Amino acid sequence: xxxxxxxxxxxxxxxxxxxxxxxxxxxxxxxxxxxxxxxxxxxxxxxxxxxxxxxxxxxxxxxxxxxxxxxxxxxxxxxxxxxxxxxxxxxxxxxxxxxxxxxxxxxxxxxxxxxxxxxxxxxxxxxxxxxxxxxxxxxxxxxxxxxxxxxxxxxxxxxxxxxxxxxxxxxxxxxxxxxxxxxxxxxxxxxxxxxxxxxxxxxxxxxxxxxxxxxxxxxxxxxxxxxxxxxxxxxxxxxxxxxxxxxxxxxx
Numbered sequence: 001x002x003x004x005x006x007x008x009x010x011x012x013x014x015x016x017x018x019x020x021x022x023x024x025x026x027x028x029x030x031x032x033x034x035x036x037x038x039x040x041x042x043x044x045x046x047x048x049x050x051x052x053x054x055x056x057x058x059x060x061x062x063x064x065x066x067x068x069x070x071x072x073x074x075x076x077x078x079x080x081x082x083x084x085x086x087x088x089x090x091x092x093x094x095x096x097x098x099x100x101x102x103x104x105x106x107x108x109x110x111x112x113x114x115x116x117x118x119x120x121x122x123x124x125x126x127x128x129x130x131x132x133x134x135x136x137x138x139x140x141x142x143x144x145x146x147x148x149x150x151x152x153x154x155x156x157x158x159x160x161x162x163x164x165x166x167x168x169x170x171x172x173x174x175x176x177x178x179x180x181x182x183x184x185x186x187x188x189x190x191x192x193x194x195x196x197x198x199x200x201x202x203x204x205x206x207x208x209x210x211x212x213x214x215x216x217x218x219x220x221x222x223x224x225x226x227x228x229x230x231x232x233x234x235x236x237x238x239x240x241x242x243x244x245x246x247x248x249x250x251x252x
Contacts, residue, residue: 016048072187080225100209110196114193139167
């Protein structure tokens with residue numbers, strides 16, 4: 001691999017890349033398409049380096065809240081905002097409020113379902129695929145990368161994206177059924193707790209702003225919200241991928 005760009009060599013890992021775009025434009029597109037519910041690609045994500053493949057995987061598992069995925073980005077960020085004001089309320093010892101409405105136990109239970117269902121579906125689906133022969137036969141690349149292909153497939157299906165680590169033979173009865181179930185549970189079932197939060201907040205009266213009200217338009221809240229998104233939404237991805245990669249060979 002020649003890392004130096006020249007007239008005859010674009011530089012970097014060109015496997016799976018369109019020569020008109022090169023490494024930089026391909027990586028930027030992979031980042032953008034997995035940070036939103038786009039799914040289009042201009043290069044093969046399966047051919048990326050380990051760190052290059054981790055970035056789109058992590059962005060999908062954040063819940064596509066960075067740009068706001070179609071049909072999922074808005075309510076995903078609102079749920080993170082509710083969790084952020086709840087954490088802030090615990091820190092200052094006050095009942096959390098958001099947009100003048102109290103955030104109580106019911107809203108937090110529903111918000112917990114929204115943030116727990118997608119990773120549960122992704123992890124359980126990946127575990128089942130790794131344990132069953134029908135799931136393992138679809139892996140074209142042995143070792144840890146083969147595990148990443150399965151994890152990517154369920155992450156993409158469950159998090160409303162559509163891109164793939166194309167080394168996995170996903171057009172089989174097992175993966176067609178398993179990924180379809182992941183789509184149904186992790187995409188559409190989230191509408192139930194989300195609408196439950198909306199209905200609960202709609203019934204509550206607006207509270208007057210006081211000195212103890214946490215303002216949600218300040219840089220402090222922006223930093224708090226970003227921290228919640230990273231820690232709650234995606235910090236476990238690094239450990240999850242590393243820990244399960246270690247057990248892949250034993251599962252084989």
